[in-house]
Amino acid sequence: MNRNILYLVIGVLAVAAGIFGYQLYQERQKTTGIEINVGKGGISIEKK
Numbered sequence: 001m002n003r004n005i006l007y008l009v010i011g012v013l014a015v016a017a018g019i020f021g022y023q024l025y026q027e028r029q030k031t032t033g034i035e036i037n038v039g040k041g042g043i044s045i046e047k048k
Helices: 002-029
Strands: 034-039 042-047
């Protein structure tokens, strides 16, 4: 029983580390800079 609980805790920690790593990866993939759009309403410039 105690060994099963240890495996469960290790599994939960591994899943949490995976989720945290994925969120960090997604955050670093966001682009920064300036976005320029040309449409029917004219030109729009947005800073990201």
